[in-house]
Amino acid sequence: MTDTAKITLGDKTVDSPVLSGTVGPDVVDIRKFYAQTGAFTYDPGFTSTASCESKLTYIDGDEGVLLHRGYAIGDLAEHSSFMEVCYLLLNGELPTADELKTFDYTITRHTMLHEQLATFYRGFRRDAHPMAIMCGVVGALSAFYHDSTDIQDPHQRMIASHRLIAKMPTIAAMAYKYSVGQPFIYPDNKLSYTGNFLRMTFGVPAEEYEVVPAVERALDRIFILHADHEQNASTSTVRLAGSSGANPFACIAAGIACLWGPAHGGANEAALNMLREIGRPERIPEYIARAKDKDDPFRLMGFGHRVYKNYDPRATVMQKTVREVFDALKVNDPVFEVALQLEEMALNDDYFVEKKLFPNVDFYSGVILSAIGFPTTMFTALFALARTVGWVAQWNEMISDPAQKIGRPRQLYTGPAHRPYVPVSQR
Numbered sequence: 001m002t003d004t005a006k007i008t009l010g011d012k013t014v015d016s017p018v019l020s021g022t023v024g025p026d027v028v029d030i031r032k033f034y035a036q037t038g039a040f041t042y043d044p045g046f047t048s049t050a051s052c053e054s055k056l057t058y059i060d061g062d063e064g065v066l067l068h069r070g071y072a073i074g075d076l077a078e079h080s081s082f083m084e085v086c087y088l089l090l091n092g093e094l095p096t097a098d099e100l101k102t103f104d105y106t107i108t109r110h111t112m113l114h115e116q117l118a119t120f121y122r123g124f125r126r127d128a129h130p131m132a133i134m135c136g137v138v139g140a141l142s143a144f145y146h147d148s149t150d151i152q153d154p155h156q157r158m159i160a161s162h163r164l165i166a167k168m169p170t171i172a173a174m175a176y177k178y179s180v181g182q183p184f185i186y187p188d189n190k191l192s193y194t195g196n197f198l199r200m201t202f203g204v205p206a207e208e209y210e211v212v213p214a215v216e217r218a219l220d221r222i223f224i225l226h227a228d229h230e231q232n233a234s235t236s237t238v239r240l241a242g243s244s245g246a247n248p249f250a251c252i253a254a255g256i257a258c259l260w261g262p263a264h265g266g267a268n269e270a271a272l273n274m275l276r277e278i279g280r281p282e283r284i285p286e287y288i289a290r291a292k293d294k295d296d297p298f299r300l301m302g303f304g305h306r307v308y309k310n311y312d313p314r315a316t317v318m319q320k321t322v323r324e325v326f327d328a329l330k331v332n333d334p335v336f337e338v339a340l341q342l343e344e345m346a347l348n349d350d351y352f353v354e355k356k357l358f359p360n361v362d363f364y365s366g367v368i369l370s371a372i373g374f375p376t377t378m379f380t381a382l383f384a385l386a387r388t389v390g391w392v393a394q395w396n397e398m399i400s401d402p403a404q405k406i407g408r409p410r411q412l413y414t415g416p417a418h419r420p421y422v423p424v425s426q427r
């Protein structure tokens with residue numbers, strides 16, 4: 001027996017089915033609501049709206065829980081690898097040793113870019129933001145890989161997914177190399193996915209590049225923490241673009257564009273810039289006061305979340321990783337102390353407690369990425385690199401869903417009612 005929700009509108013009462021998932025809130029199925037009542041529901045920021053059914057990622061914002069295909073993010077960060085998490089998100093189960101080896105081999109052999117794409121970079125100014133380059137180059141992949149754009153063919157969808165996961169590190173590393181005027185470094189198949197990215201980013205042809213295992217491990221863990229996150233803004237963008245039948249490269253380029261915003265993936269860059277601007281613990285109260293001032297648009301970057309009203313479990317792992325990287329690289333950057341004290345003061349301030357604002361995934365990530373040597377402009381590009389597996393997994397799930405239709409929301413219209421045209425001579 002399915003529960004129903006009764007909604008009365010004027011002289012109409014409609015019964016909408018209530019659907020339950022494995023865990024988490026039930027949903028009221030209002031797909032027939034407009035046909036039955038002639039009214040739309042209204043939820044501009046989608047604060048109370050489920051856009052789809054998914055089996056990929058579950059978040060409990062009150063409990064600070066994040067599961068990928070049922071596995072807790074803390075367990076995956078501790079025991080898994082980014083390649084294994086990619087396999088899990090794409091296929092639904094943790095791989096056997098042989099399955100992981102085959103998957104790793106496949107991804108490794110898709111890391112090279114079509115050589116003509118290297119000239120594509122020359123069209124950008126040297127100071128172009130890496131996210132501008134990522135949007136352009138990933139979108140341009142549509143022009144190079146016509147053999148994997150038939151979205152109705154599951155095999156082509158998987159090839160396109162593997163290509164995107166494999167090529168994002170190469171594209172991101174090339175964006176960095178172009179910005180510093182150094183030559184592009186080709187992938188090295190002997191290295192791990194993350195080790196290969198570190199070498200393509202920081203290696204130079206003039207000498208051997210040694211991957212530091214602690215850094216490789218820390219960055220691989222950061223990729224795991226960013227892999228997928230339910231129906232966030234950029235994932236919803238990918239799904240909406242994909243619902244029109246657009247090719248996967250165009251959909252991921254749309255996701256990259258959305259992720260760039262400082263309220264979303266751009267927050268890691270903004271958070272480190274904020275910590276550097278604060279500079280020393282004595283200045284923290286000034287910034288906390290500004291964040292609380294309704295007349296000041298300033299917000300504590302890396303704080304708050306639409307879903308997490310308790311601690312973001314990714315921030316917990318991220319804070320631990322700062323110490324590991326600082327110890328491995330013998331870094332003593334005062335910005336970490338500023339971050340720790342800012343968190344401590346904010347979490348003891350009624351404003352942040354009442355509004356349930358905690359550090360999110362972006363609060364500490366910039367501290368680590370800066371210690372490893374990435375410029376702040378590369379932070380969101382790394383977020384996009386890691387989130388590509390989540391985007392392609394969600395895109396595949398949407399395309400495979402028999403219930404999926406093109407996304408086409410309606411609106412509450414408050415513009416002028418119909419009025420006659422007035423010739424310019426009479427205005």
Ligand code: SDX
Nearest residue numbers: 229232263264265267291299300301302303304305306355
């Ligand atoms: C990511 O969705 C995802 O899953 C995203 C993500 C992912 O993995 O994909 O987790 C990645 O985007 C993390 C969030 C990164 N963004 C930031 O750190 C930017 C700073 N934070 C925010 O701007 C804000 O908290 C959001 C955008 C993250 C959430 O915004 P909401 O849910 O729409 O909440 P809101 O803007 O309505 O804020 C609620 C209240 C407001 O005060 P009132 O109007 O009720 O008086 O809290 C205040 C806000 O002013 N507030 C903050 C604040 N964030 C919210 N006040 C000070 N500092 C902040 N950071």
